[in-house]
Amino acid sequence: MAVLIVAGLDTGGGAGLKADIETVSALGEHPLPVLTSVTYQNPSEVRGYHTLPPEVVREQIRAVRGSFKIGAVKIGMLGSREIAEAVKQETEGLTRVLDPVMESSTGAKLVDSVESVKVLILGSIVTPNVPEAEALSGLKIRSIEEMKEAAKVIAEELGAEAVVIKGGHLSYTDVLYWKGKLYEFPGERVEGFTHGTGCVFSSALAVFLAKGFELPETVERAKRFVEGSIRFSKAEARAVNPLWELERDAHRWRAKGELEEAVKELMELGEKLNPHVPEVGTNFALATPFSEVFAVKGRIVRYGGTIKPVGPVEFNASDHLRRALLKMREFYPEVRAVLNLRYSEELVEKAKKLGLVVSFYDRREEPEDVKRAEKGTMEWGIESAVKRVGKRPDLIYHLGDWGKEPMVLIFGRSAMEVVERVRALSSR
Ligand SMILES: Cc1ncc(COP(=O)(O)OP(=O)(O)O)c(N)n1
Numbered sequence: 001m002a003v004l005i006v007a008g009l010d011t012g013g014g015a016g017l018k019a020d021i022e023t024v025s026a027l028g029e030h031p032l033p034v035l036t037s038v039t040y041q042n043p044s045e046v047r048g049y050h051t052l053p054p055e056v057v058r059e060q061i062r063a064v065r066g067s068f069k070i071g072a073v074k075i076g077m078l079g080s081r082e083i084a085e086a087v088k089q090e091t092e093g094l095t096r097v098l099d100p101v102m103e104s105s106t107g108a109k110l111v112d113s114v115e116s117v118k119v120l121i122l123g124s125i126v127t128p129n130v131p132e133a134e135a136l137s138g139l140k141i142r143s144i145e146e147m148k149e150a151a152k153v154i155a156e157e158l159g160a161e162a163v164v165i166k167g168g169h170l171s172y173t174d175v176l177y178w179k180g181k182l183y184e185f186p187g188e189r190v191e192g193f194t195h196g197t198g199c200v201f202s203s204a205l206a207v208f209l210a211k212g213f214e215l216p217e218t219v220e221r222a223k224r225f226v227e228g229s230i231r232f233s234k235a236e237a238r239a240v241n242p243l244w245e246l247e248r249d250a251h252r253w254r255a256k257g258e259l260e261e262a263v264k265e266l267m268e269l270g271e272k273l274n275p276h277v278p279e280v281g282t283n284f285a286l287a288t289p290f291s292e293v294f295a296v297k298g299r300i301v302r303y304g305g306t307i308k309p310v311g312p313v314e315f316n317a318s319d320h321l322r323r324a325l326l327k328m329r330e331f332y333p334e335v336r337a338v339l340n341l342r343y344s345e346e347l348v349e350k351a352k353k354l355g356l357v358v359s360f361y362d363r364r365e366e367p368e369d370v371k372r373a374e375k376g377t378m379e380w381g382i383e384s385a386v387k388r389v390g391k392r393p394d395l396i397y398h399l400g401d402w403g404k405e406p407m408v409l410i411f412g413r414s415a416m417e418v419v420e421r422v423r424a425l426s427s428r
């Protein structure tokens with residue numbers, strides 16, 4: 001099924017047509033991109049924009065309308081009243097999702113007037129954020145109740161088929177008004193970049209409508225998709241990442257394979273490694289670039305004179321090493337793998353001789369409040385070891401405490417780098 005996208009170009013690659021194309025493609029439908037305007041923008045500022053002649057927009061839509069089965073159309077930045085009129089005429093009869101783009105999040109105007117956006121409201125599913133809903137309804141919005149009132153006004157007075165007001169500027173609850181009924185979609189704050197969220201949300205809505213979902217389920221799905229695209233947003237683009245699901249799954253698949261290979265290599269070191277395996281066992285953890293962590297289920301244990309993984313490599317099969325790795329990645333994101341061994345002075349001395357950067361933490365220095373908290377020791381320990389050495393540590397050890405076995409953690413930028421380090425450390 002094809003989804004028509006009528007939108008502007010964001011040269012920063014975070015919002016607009018590019019985000020829309022990625023959203024539609026990632027959700028498995030075919031994007032038909034129609035350009036209304038070219039903006040000169042980066043994630044920090046919109047320097048200006050140039051609108052295309054309305055006839056150019058009209059011809060783009062005409063070129064595809066007859067040749068594709070169009071399930072829905074997403075309309076974003078219009079730029080001018082003339083373009084809005086042309087888009088209205090050329091999209092008549094299609095299921096229309098209108099993101100009433102007025103200003104960028106950096107505060108720059110992206111349309112000549114609110115009236116131009118209003119041209120397309122009649123019969124459309126409209127997705128304003130709070131400031132846009134205020135501009136369309138003329139109401140002040142300070143609460144979820146006031147979001148509901150504004151949604152009703154936009155539907156009943158301006159003739160929208162449905163209205164979804166996104167709560168990002170207020171709470172994290174979205175409100176839908178459709179066929180005389182109000183719905184709430186609670187959400188929570190997600191850490192990450194948000195530039196482009198409005199574009200991704202409205203495109204995802206168009207896709208799920210094209211797939212045949214009813215509006216309330218469509219809103220729920222689009223909201224969860226946006227949350228993922230913020231959680232896995234792109235630091236480089238400083239914007240949402242509509243490709244997150246595809247990238248996440250590819251990363252998971254690669255990480256699992258990489259760790260399985262490395263565990264196999266590690267098993268070759270069986271007899272040499274056996275004396276270094278602690279009482280609690282060894283685990284080997286690898287993070288994907290999205291900081292999801294794979295490890296060995298049940299850990300790696302001593303087995304006769306050699307070693308053996310108890311279970312397979314699985315997602316979330318580690319607690320301690322996962323927390324150590326994620327903390328380390330807050331300082332050094334290039335670190336992706338870690339393995340624990342039994343502490344011995346000999347092992348630490350060998351690491352120093354090999355030129356590895358060694359640091360440690362002393363559990364006796366752990367603040368009382370961290371000690372009392374259920375799970376803060378590992379994070380505190382890694383942070384204090386990182387700060388102690390002032391550069392990226394390859395190995396961190398601690399000398400134990402009551403009921404805590406002394407331990408060595410060996411880090412690396414890949415699972416194989418850790419294996420190579422363990423090989424060097426365990427050789428006689
Ligand atoms: C070309 C273009 N279209 C739309 C926007 C606004 O996008 P949105 O998703 O609402 O994101 P923010 O502006 O809130 O970051 C844009 N900036 N450029």
Ligand SMILES: Cc1ncsc1CCOP(=O)(O)O
Nearest residue numbers: 280283318319320321322340
């Ligand atoms: C108990 C313990 N403490 C530090 S590493 C380790 C073993 C590995 O733990 P996990 O399997 O939870 O990563």
